[in-house]
Amino acid sequence: MDWLTATRSFCVLAELGSFTKAAEHQGISASAMSKRIDWLERHLGQSLFIRTTRQVNLTEQGLHFFPRARDWLAQFEALIETAQSEQSELQGSLKIAATQAVGSSVLMPKIEQFLAQHPQITIHLNVLAPGEPPDLQHDVVITRYNESFDSVSHKGTRLFDYQMQLFGAPEYLARCDEITCVEDLAAHKMLLSSYYHKVGGVVLEDGRLFEFTNYNFVTDHLDAILKAAVQGIGLLFIAPSYIERELSSGALVPILPDIRSEVKQLWAYYPKASYTPRKTRLFIEHLKTTL
Structure with missing residues (x-):
């Protein structure tokens, strides 16, 4: 065992709070991780962690040691990188x-x-x-x-x-009444990410809050929500940079192009x-x- 290996393992465990997760992160067994921490605590003469069956927390000594250990590791990495020329290939x-x-x-x-x-x-x-x-x-x-x-x-x-804007499939728009203002959107289902489902709305450029009260599909999978929009399941509030392919092919088109979210x-x-x-x-x- 050496100070560098043990200190690296300590910092990973302090960040993850789990011997199992820290061991997976380091590519070793949980028992090997435990031995590294035991070695470090023995050589420091301090208890660094409070261990329970469910979690691992830093002791007061561990809280003091953690930022210093992290800075020392960063300095060591800086030393290695400085020894390697700035012109050398990244690895x-x-x-x-x-x-x-x-x-x-x-x-x-x-x-x-x-x-x-x-x-x-x-x-x-x-x-x-x-x-x-x-x-x-x-x-x-x-x-x-x-x-x-x-x-x-x-x-x-x-x-x-x-900024986010509103988009829909041409086939969807062809079978519904013309959308001329934000108020018309109350009659249309929205497709939402989990984040916007949770926050419930988006602030528009003019300061108004557009609330997501009428929706029929919630997911964090971009491919799924785009497929739902292209299939005409509902309308989508999204940044244009996320749907360049769908816009260029005409699978999605802007709705109320003057309506945008606040700048994000x-x-x-x-x-x-x-x-x-x-x-x-x-x-x-x-x-x-x-x-």
Whole structure:
């Protein structure tokens, strides 16, 4: 056992709060993870965790040790990266989290470009539940800006602004009365993500609240909600950048094109540390340049 291995395992366990999850993250058994923590506690002469049958929590000593351990690991990674020339090829893995809609429609083309430029990088793209805050398991988390999110563990940078608009299938519009104003939408079923089903509405550009009171389909699967819209099951409030393919083919068309949501922002969040890994910096710069 060595200090670096044990400290890395400690930080993962502190973030995940579960020996099983931490062991899976590290690619080892739960008993091996326990032995690493035992080694660290024995050499520090301190108890770092309170263990129960359901969860693992940091002791007071663990709470003091955690930020220092995280900073030390970041400094070690910075030392390794500095030893490698800034001109050298990027290597290793980059863990990214984003909602399913953002991942499939916005990020995938940019990930393809990034991998073409840096073929030695491996990207893990995981699904983030809509409205879920960033976590320390990922190098970069792409999500909508939330002004109430005040994190002591993350930094953030704005990627781009967007507005949502209303869309429907031509076949759907052909069989219903003409939609001339927002009030007409009360007679039409909406297709919603779980997030907007929960919040119940969207603020429009003019400050009005458009409430989602009449809906017939709720899902976080972008392909499913787009298929439902194309099939004429209901109408969809969404950012145009998510449906470029459907718009170009004519499968979906704008409804009330002057009606837009308030301006929203897509942000990239990443762990707050004294040093941001080069692969994280370059990926975020790639997104900001190409989006």
